[in-house]
Amino acid sequence: MNVSEAGVGVEAHQVRQDAELSARVALSVVVEPMDTKLAPLIRELGTTRAWSAISRNEGGHFDRCQPRVQALDLDQVLFNTHQTGARLLFPGLPGWPAGLDDLEFAPFAVWARGCITDIDWARSIAVVGSRAATSYGLHVAGELGYDLASSGYTVVSGAAFGIDAAAHRGALAADVATVAVLAGGVDRPYPVAHSQLLDQIRANGLVLSEAPPGASPRRERFLARNRLIAALTTGTVVVEAGLRSGALSSAGHAERLGRVLAAVPGPVTSAASAGTNAWIRDGRAVLVSNAAQCVELVAPVGEGLLAPERDELALVYDDLPEVPRRVFESLPKTRTTTVDRLAVIAGVSGQEVMAALGSLELSGRVERSAGGWRRSRQEVTG
Secondary structure: OHHHHOOOOOOOOHHHHHHHHHHHHHHHOOOOOOOOOOHHHHHHHHHHHHHHHOOOOOOHHHHHHHHHHOOOOOOHHHHHHOOOOOOOEEOOOOOOHHHHHOOOOOOOOOEEOOOHOOOHHHHEEEEOOOOOHHHHHHHHHHHHHHHHOOOEEEEEEOOOOHHHHHHHHHHHHHHOEEEEEEEOOOOOOOHHHHHEEEEEEEEHOEEEOOOOOOOOOOHHHHHHHHHHHHHOOOOOOOOOOOOOOOOOHHHHHHHHHOEEEEEEEOOOHHHHHHHHHHHHHHOOOOOOHHHOHHHHHOOOOOOOOOOOHHHHHHHHHOOOOHHHHHHHHHOOOOOOEEEHHHHHHHHHHHHHHHHHHHHHHHHEEEEEOOOEEOOOHHHHHH
């Protein structure tokens, strides 16, 4: 229903809901997500009363908001929401992720594109890290994304270059929903180079933002976005982060929220892992090296022991050269997979995957099937 029609021939609770919707959409456009001056006042007044005060510049206390108030076209924002196929959510509506309510600066509303009803937020883990990731970090992130998704967990990240993209691609390779939280509108792919990746995420999972459709990503919005990633999930895993990496912002929010916080260690000589190594050293993050350890940290008591440690597999197959070993360890235990998916998980080229599969097939470790490649039956049962 158009906001301007609210209250005409509808019940009182519908009028109140429309007023709440209008206020929350307007505040999402006019007020920055982590405005420390306005946020306490809005909490005190409530959203509808706060919007009334801001829109009228009550007492002259909201001068900073007036340029955006004057430019606001609420009907256009709602039209854009409809045109982009986005779903608008706020507290009290079905589908609202309850974890967002734990934030000191909770979003007024969020826009979602994709299959929000398919997301079980109680079984979600954030995987974040540096944009300037190393090959080691990309391999670990892709492996975590795939294994966490295969274990029934939704991988949440920010669709950025580096670790974020590798984690998303790993989850997609497992044919499981993944969630991308954007700093701009859900109709504004960023980075633009990840337009196709974001289309895949939307088709198989969810793209989410607290910014209205059409909004451009700005630096402060990326920092604000990180708090959403931490709040949505049961825990955050940092794969690679330098001492000043933005990924540590997500880690800090997870720490303040009392969520599980884990980090993957890296070489002591690598600046890309200096931040994660420091957080592990200081006891702020739990050291993890595979998905099973991540699940063990966030799963309810009595659950979480889902898979053997990957280190055990490595001991058995230490005789394999590096690429065949990575390809073999990337193969699911009970399902087939394709060369393209193995390339994503193993972090090697398709040509290298084919060569590795050939040698593994000759040694009896893998076999070809109608759906692609799988571990041989003797390897699964042995």
